[in-house]
Amino acid sequence: MRFNPLVEKFKSYTTVKGSYGIWLNKNENPFDLPPEFKWKVLKELEKIPFNRYPHITADPLREKLAVFLGVNIDNVVVGNGSDDLIPYIIKIFDGDHIVISSPTFEMYSFYAALEGIEVVDVPMDERFNLGNIEDHVEGARAVFICSPNSPTGNVHSREKIISILETGVPVVLDEAYVEFCGSSNMDLLQRFDNLIILRTLSKAFGLAGIRVGYAVASEEIINRILRIKSPFSMNVLSMKIAEMMLENYEIVEDRVRFIVAERERLWKRFADVAFPSEANFLLFRADAYEFLLNRGIVVRQLSGRLKGMIRVTIGSKEENDEFIRAFEEYLDGIRC
Numbered sequence: 001m002r003f004n005p006l007v008e009k010f011k012s013y014t015t016v017k018g019s020y021g022i023w024l025n026k027n028e029n030p031f032d033l034p035p036e037f038k039w040k041v042l043k044e045l046e047k048i049p050f051n052r053y054p055h056i057t058a059d060p061l062r063e064k065l066a067v068f069l070g071v072n073i074d075n076v077v078v079g080n081g082s083d084d085l086i087p088y089i090i091k092i093f094d095g096d097h098i099v100i101s102s103p104t105f106e107m108y109s110f111y112a113a114l115e116g117i118e119v120v121d122v123p124m125d126e127r128f129n130l131g132n133i134e135d136h137v138e139g140a141r142a143v144f145i146c147s148p149n150s151p152t153g154n155v156h157s158r159e160k161i162i163s164i165l166e167t168g169v170p171v172v173l174d175e176a177y178v179e180f181c182g183s184s185n186m187d188l189l190q191r192f193d194n195l196i197i198l199r200t201l202s203k204a205f206g207l208a209g210i211r212v213g214y215a216v217a218s219e220e221i222i223n224r225i226l227r228i229k230s231p232f233s234m235n236v237l238s239m240k241i242a243e244m245m246l247e248n249y250e251i252v253e254d255r256v257r258f259i260v261a262e263r264e265r266l267w268k269r270f271a272d273v274a275f276p277s278e279a280n281f282l283l284f285r286a287d288a289y290e291f292l293l294n295r296g297i298v299v300r301q302l303s304g305r306l307k308g309m310i311r312v313t314i315g316s317k318e319e320n321d322e323f324i325r326a327f328e329e330y331l332d333g334i335r336c
């Protein structure tokens, strides 16, 4: 039995959570909803009858998302976070393996292993560019590409993504951080019916706690997912909050602007150890995990090929200032 790596990793943190102040390890948005807006949301939730089942396939939310994205409702499926959709996507295709490109989001491999499906890794090169994935697509269920990629922060080349799509293999393009980079490949859905775009409301939307994610793809793929997905799996409260956030997207845009400006501020400050990023976090070539933890700042400690590096979420102004102070102290310590 293989255990969820995130549960193992975060178990220890949750037991000591009270004693740490600054959480920059999960790429969460540093801001909760603005208080006036949150109050409006709560008033709306009060009107919802809790004794009734939600819509069986969450159509009111699918409809809002479809309008927001400029696609048809039949091209959208929602899940309890986009994580929830990954096992379904793996199940609907045939083939003996999935293809990933490390270092990347760990959940693709986790869910494949859970299904007993082999994972073929075509690692990125030293500049985090995708390798010859096209040579490994034969017999593959799907290729998983994350862009902007976590934990590296870079965007993958559109030409490369197109070249992989042209092989005809199902391609899952995880755009969890797309709002922070401003260039999506969603438009490729018009050219390729083997493309599945995966998105979440957990990062830019700041709704990690309510658990809503979605996939956009051809009607045929969405139907195949709906056919095996548990009915009524989306709860009425989360769906309502997601719908209201989509209607107030300027709140998201404001925060994205702030986070991107802060990311650039931190990147410039530490340009000699920071990789450029188009997401809401930075990858640093610095083994500062323990040092920062001792100062009450929790970041993500990386392993494997990225051993000795940390991934740091962009926080609020105060949190980032605190991180800058502590990280400078760390760098001063190793320089002399």
Ligand SMILES: *Cc1c(COP(=O)(O)O)cnc(C)c1O
Residues within 6 Å of the ligand: 027, 080, 081, 082, 083, 084, 105, 146, 150, 174, 176, 199, 200, 201, 202, 203, 208, 211, 212, 213
């Ligand atoms: C955060 C994240 C997700 C999804 O998170 P959910 O909270 O399950 O929607 C998916 N992919 C990547 C790369 C992420 O970082």
